[in-house]
Amino acid sequence: MNKIILNFGLLVFFISVVVFSQSGMKIQEILLHSFIIFVSITVLTSIIALIFIKSINKTSSEKGKQLNHKILGQKDDE
Numbered sequence: 001m002n003k004i005i006l007n008f009g010l011l012v013f014f015i016s017v018v019v020f021s022q023s024g025m026k027i028q029e030i031l032l033h034s035f036i037i038f039v040s041i042t043v044l045t046s047i048i049a050l051i052f053i054k055s056i057n058k059t060s061s062e063k064g065k066q067l068n069h070k071i072l073g074q075k076d077d078e
Contacts, residue, residue, distance in 0.1 A: 001049055009042035 016034040025033075 001053075002046075005042060005045045005049060008045060009038050012041045013038035 013034050016037045017030055020030040020033055
């Protein structure tokens, strides 16, 4: 998952380099802006992926508990 997020961030970095170079900015400004975009996109995507994975784990553990109660013949209020 981390490699996918890093590759997506690098893709955004290089796309932003191309877009900013078309606008006629200096090379230092292009690299600075592109690096800032790369870091922010990578961090935000990592946070979203962590939240998504945690919600899937929480849902699956709750379903596992319910299934375990059904197998054992216990009610939810016990």
